[in-house]
Amino acid sequence: MRLKELKTGQSAVITAVGGEGRLRQHFLDMGVIPGTQVKLVKLAPMGDPMQLTLHGYELSLRLAEAEKIEVEPIEKTNQISPPKKAKSDHPGLGEGGKFHPKGSGDPLPDDAILTYALVGNQNSGKTTLFNQLTGSNQHVGNFPGVTVDRKDGVIKGHKNTLITDLPGIYSMSPYTNEEIVSRSFVLDEKPRAIINIVDATNIERNLYLTMQLLEMDTPVVVALNIMDELTANGGSVDINRLESLLGVPVVPISAAKNQGVDELVTHAIHIAHYQEKPMRQDFCSADEKGGAVHRCLHAVRHLIEDKAKKADIPLHFAASKVVDGDELILEKLNLDSGEKEMLEHIITQMEKECGLDRNAAIADMRFSYIHKVCSRTVTKPAESREHRRSVKIDRILTGKFTAIPMFILIMGLIFWLTFDLIGGNLQNLLEAGISSLTDITKNAMESANVNPILTGLVTDGVFTGIGSVLSFLPIIIILFLFLSILEDSGYLARVAFFMDKLLRRIGLSGRSIVPMLIGFGCTVPSVMATRTLPSERDRKMTILLTPFMSCSAKLPIYGFFVSVFFTQYRGLIFTGLYLLGIIVGILIAMLYKRTIFKGEAVPFVMELPNYRLPGAKNVIRLLWDKAKDFIQRAFTVIFISTIIVWFLQNFNLQFNMVTDSQDSILAQLAGLIAPIFAPLGMGDWRIVTSLISGVMAKESVVSTLKILYTGGIGSAMTALTAISILVFSLLYTPCVAAIASVKRELGHKWAIGVVIWQCVVAYLVTTIVHLICVLCGMGG
Numbered sequence: 001m002r003l004k005e006l007k008t009g010q011s012a013v014i015t016a017v018g019g020e021g022r023l024r025q026h027f028l029d030m031g032v033i034p035g036t037q038v039k040l041v042k043l044a045p046m047g048d049p050m051q052l053t054l055h056g057y058e059l060s061l062r063l064a065e066a067e068k069i070e071v072e073p074i075e076k077t078n079q080i081s082p083p084k085k086a087k088s089d090h091p092g093l094g095e096g097g098k099f100h101p102k103g104s105g106d107p108l109p110d111d112a113i114l115t116y117a118l119v120g121n122q123n124s125g126k127t128t129l130f131n132q133l134t135g136s137n138q139h140v141g142n143f144p145g146v147t148v149d150r151k152d153g154v155i156k157g158h159k160n161t162l163i164t165d166l167p168g169i170y171s172m173s174p175y176t177n178e179e180i181v182s183r184s185f186v187l188d189e190k191p192r193a194i195i196n197i198v199d200a201t202n203i204e205r206n207l208y209l210t211m212q213l214l215e216m217d218t219p220v221v222v223a224l225n226i227m228d229e230l231t232a233n234g235g236s237v238d239i240n241r242l243e244s245l246l247g248v249p250v251v252p253i254s255a256a257k258n259q260g261v262d263e264l265v266t267h268a269i270h271i272a273h274y275q276e277k278p279m280r281q282d283f284c285s286a287d288e289k290g291g292a293v294h295r296c297l298h299a300v301r302h303l304i305e306d307k308a309k310k311a312d313i314p315l316h317f318a319a320s321k322v323v324d325g326d327e328l329i330l331e332k333l334n335l336d337s338g339e340k341e342m343l344e345h346i347i348t349q350m351e352k353e354c355g356l357d358r359n360a361a362i363a364d365m366r367f368s369y370i371h372k373v374c375s376r377t378v379t380k381p382a383e384s385r386e387h388r389r390s391v392k393i394d395r396i397l398t399g400k401f402t403a404i405p406m407f408i409l410i411m412g413l414i415f416w417l418t419f420d421l422i423g424g425n426l427q428n429l430l431e432a433g434i435s436s437l438t439d440i441t442k443n444a445m446e447s448a449n450v451n452p453i454l455t456g457l458v459t460d461g462v463f464t465g466i467g468s469v470l471s472f473l474p475i476i477i478i479l480f481l482f483l484s485i486l487e488d489s490g491y492l493a494r495v496a497f498f499m500d501k502l503l504r505r506i507g508l509s510g511r512s513i514v515p516m517l518i519g520f521g522c523t524v525p526s527v528m529a530t531r532t533l534p535s536e537r538d539r540k541m542t543i544l545l546t547p548f549m550s551c552s553a554k555l556p557i558y559g560f561f562v563s564v565f566f567t568q569y570r571g572l573i574f575t576g577l578y579l580l581g582i583i584v585g586i587l588i589a590m591l592y593k594r595t596i597f598k599g600e601a602v603p604f605v606m607e608l609p610n611y612r613l614p615g616a617k618n619v620i621r622l623l624w625d626k627a628k629d630f631i632q633r634a635f636t637v638i639f640i641s642t643i644i645v646w647f648l649q650n651f652n653l654q655f656n657m658v659t660d661s662q663d664s665i666l667a668q669l670a671g672l673i674a675p676i677f678a679p680l681g682m683g684d685w686r687i688v689t690s691l692i693s694g695v696m697a698k699e700s701v702v703s704t705l706k707i708l709y710t711g712g713i714g715s716a717m718t719a720l721t722a723i724s725i726l727v728f729s730l731l732y733t734p735c736v737a738a739i740a741s742v743k744r745e746l747g748h749k750w751a752i753g754v755v756i757w758q759c760v761v762a763y764l765v766t767t768i769v770h771l772i773c774v775l776c777g778m779g780g
Contacts, residue, residue: 001073004050004066006040011074013037017360018068022173023603025324026534028363029171030605031055031205032069034356035364045403046501049510049604055204055367056380058608060497065603106275108192114161114272117186119213120197121206122168123609125225128618129197129255130165133265155265164191167531170205172212172317173326178531180328186216187313193219193272195264200230200237200252201386203378207370210246214278217314219271220248223264228254233381242377247280256615281316283369292353293365296323299346307333323347323358386610390490393611397491403498410491412575414482418475419555419574426474427559434467453650453657461646464706466639473627475559476552480626481619483521488614492517493606500604506586507593509533509604512542516585519549520578521626523738527745541589541597543745547734547758548585550578553698557729560702564714565722577730584731584765645693645704666708680728680766681721691728697735720770720778727769731762 006012014036017027031054032038041051041058049062108114118133120126134153151165166185167178186194196213198206203224213220224237243250249267253260270276284294300319308318311332321329322343335343347358354361396402417423442459486492492514500510511533519526526546533539558574566573648666652658670685670692677683682691690704709716733739733755743751 001071002067003038003052003069003071004063006038006050006071006073008040008042011037011039012071013074014069015072016070018070019065022534023065023605025173025359026170026605027065027069028359029173029208030059030607031208031363031367032059033360033363033367036367037074038071042398044498044501045398045400046498048501049497051497051608055202057202057205059605060500060608061605062500062603065605108273108275111160112192112273114158114193114269115189115191116155116161116163116268116272117182117191117194118163118165118197119182119186119194119209120168120223121170121199121202121209123607124168124197124199124202124206125255126168126197127165128615129195129223129225129253129261130163131618131621132255132258132261133163155268158265158269161269163195169209171209172321173324186213186218191218192275193221193268195223195268196220197223197225197255200224200227201235201384203237204367204370204374207373208366211283211366211369212317212320214246214248214283215281215314215317215320217277217281217316219276220278221264221267221271222246222248222250223255223260224250224252225255227252228257228259229384229386230381233384233386234379235381236379238377242373245280245373245377247278281314284365285368288365288368289354289356289361292350293361296346296350296361300343303339303342303346304333304335307335307339320362323350324362325358384610386612390610394494398494398498403494407495407498410486414479415575415578416571418478418482419559420571423475423478424570426478427471430474431471434463434471438463438467456650457643457646460710461642461707462639464703466635466642466703470631471556473631475555477623477627479552479555480521481623483518484619484622485614486517487514488612488618490609490611493608496606497608506589507597507599508541508545508589509535509538511604511606512538512545515542516546516549519546519551521552523547523549523551523734524741527738527741530745537597537599540746540750541592543742543750544592544754544757545585545589547738547754548581548588548731550581550730551698551734551738553735554729556699556702557694558726560705561722561726565719573726577726580727580765581730584761588761642700642703642707645689645707649708680763680770681718681724682728684717684721687721687725691725691732694729695733695736697737698729701729720773723773723778724766724770728762728766731758731765733758733762 001012003012003014014032014034016034017024017032019027036054038052038054041053043050044060047063049060050066052059052061118126118130130151130153133155135156153163153165155161155163164185166182169179169182171179172183172186173179185191194213194216196210198210210220210222222242224239224242227237230237237252239250239252249271251260251264251267253264255261282297284297285291286294288294297319300322301315304318304322305315308315311318311334313329313332318329318333322333350361351357356364397406399406438459441463442455445455445458486495495517496510496513498510499513503510503512512530515526515529515533517526518529523546526549527543530539530542530546533542558577562570562573645666648669649664650657651665652663653665653668658664666689667685670688673692674683674685674688677688682688686705686708689708690701693700693704705713734742739751739755742754
């Protein structure tokens with residue numbers, strides 16, 4: 001029987017895992033191994049992918065991948081009563097541990113910099129812990145892979161430390177770019193110690209990565225996070241016994257509540273300074289599977305010992321990876337043909353004896369030890385309150401008939417609150433305040449007989465330009481507020497789950513929906529968020545589609561023209577522009593699928609975390625960062641562009657001040673390009689100038705128009721022209737910052753291509769919209 005044939009609520013035991021390559025290895029690393037019990041929770045609203053429960057967590061994968069997994073159904077889920085554990089005087093949350101003797105090991109010099117790698121699974125609270133340790137303002141989210149960049153910081157109160165927050169990963173296998181980055185950091189940069197954060201509520205899956213880290217021959221301290229949630233639901237962990245079985249210090253913490261973090265730091269400083277390496281790095285048992293894996297690994301270690309030492313790769317880690325067939329490690333070891341032949345003979349013999357292929361045998365060895373550790377140290381609650389709550393919420397948010405309508409309702413509500421009820425009213429208040437301040441400043445300068453040129457620069461240039469952009473700050477903050485709540489709560493992971501089948505039709509996987517939704521806030525982080533995608537094809541395609549999602553920087557443009565020309569249709573125009581961007585993006589994706597990105601999307605394998613209330617501190621930090629970034633841009637890029645535009649508009653080539661802007665430098669330069677835009681109804685040099693300034697920052701379009709149309713834009717432009725500007729602004733090249741992020745991810749050729757392609761698409765779509773409006777009789 002195949003896994004895809006399971007009925008909802010039915011349980012089975014995995015008997016064989018098919019497939020090949022990195023995807024199969026990823027399945028094994030996630031615990032999809034022979035002997036594992038799985039249960040089908042439900043299918044996505046469109047029938048694909050499926051949601052499974054195994055090893056105490058929930059995983060989603062497509063029916064196509066489930067077809068490759070053989071299972072044996074079981075009538076009733078086996079409920080194994082946990083063995084009674086001897087009482088132990090072990091530390092609790094916020095109490096110090098007793099595992100390592102103080103002052104032992106081989107101490108480093110007192111002035112040595114203690115470098116740390118912060119490593120853990122996605123959704124384990126890793127970035128929250130990083131913030132607690134360093135005071136960093138990095139954003140914390142609940143979607144798998146929010147940490148998409150390397151972040152460094154100094155542990156508070158310890159100036160001689162440097163901790164690096166590595167991307168969230170499930171194993172040290174090279175399935176995704178993030179796993180390769182994390183593994184390379186530990187192997188090549190050789191941190192003094194590793195802080196491994198483990199989710200106490202999902203300890204079995206998390207310890208799989210821990211076991212690989214223990215093989216790295218680097219001091220490790222385990223931070224057992226979310227202990228407060230585990231104990232509140234009736235669970236417990238025997239810390240002392242867990243320490244002895246793992247051979248490293250284990251500290252129970254709650255990163256969100258900052259409990260146990262000081263004790264963690266104490267242990268981390270100690271193991272790094274005294275270089276206390278894991279006491280246990282060998283987890284294969286001579287009693288399991290007839291000792292086949294045990295004999296294989298020990299034989300491989302003896303065979304590659306010299307080569308591993310020369311390549312500076314930890315021996316235990318190298319041996320397990322060689323058996324796994326890890327090409328990157330094999331390449332570094334530089335084995336000769338005789339050694340490779342001997343290795344193949346040893347591994348083939350192991351496969352025959354244990355009845356499992358090499359990859360499954362290594363994964364089984366690790367999970368067997370994990371089960372032994374957990375059975376002796378962990379008492380799990382039957383079902384946590386958080387999981388029960390998530391199940392109830394999912395009945396509505398991911399239900400067969402309610403998922404898509406609820407998604408549309410939620411996004412519609414967000415747009416209404418952002419652009420109308422809350423954001424719109426706050427914007428009006430801020431506009432009134434800026435207008436009053438501008439009048440006061442102008443009157444004061446005129447009363448003081450300040451030079452008219454300087455008065456014009458300050459009031460008509462700086463205040464009018466920057467003020468018109470700053471008035472949209474409330475809308476941008478509120479949009480990011482809602483996006484961060486969706487992300488931190490775990491809802492965006494569900495959106496990826498039920499949107500996967502739809503996105504597959506345009507050549508993408510459900511995971512791509514998250515970067516694109518983030519793109520409604522800002523293109524820069526959305527491009528960076530694509531690093532979580534395991535396929536290079538999907539990553540490139542998603543990056544090229546994110547500019548079609550209307551970012552928040554374009555809101556000032558929409559709001560400006562709507563307030564002048566379409567006051568009664570504010571919501572309709574905003575919604576229409578967003579929908580147009582999505583529709584064009586879909587059409588472009590279908591074009592990509594048939595041309596430069598032929599083939600199928602990467603398989604969809606993703607963990608579905610429990611819903612959690614977003615931390616107020618994390619949300620406030622995010623909003624402050626976005627507000628600060630927007631204000632900094634307003635007073636740097638937009639400020640400079642405003643002054644440049646004002647100067648070019650008020651002076652001619654002889655640097656004499658002009659009374660008519662038609663005679664200015666700006667009019668002459670923009671006039672050369674303006675005829676190209678005439679068929680779109682945008683042949684005015686002032687419109688062209690504003691679009692050029694928008695390449696620096698989209699908010700500059702509005703500030704430039706306000707400076708150039710001194711008599712008011714309502715009387716100088718028709719509604720038809722306004723529509724053309726709105727459509728073109730929606731689709732043409734993203735800002736410099738977004739282009740730079742594309743260049744950083746894909747290279748300069750792709751970045752240049754994005755600029756040209758976006759302008760071509762914008763021109764074509766605007767032409768079509770313009771013609772439709774003309775045919776409908778909208779001539780003015």
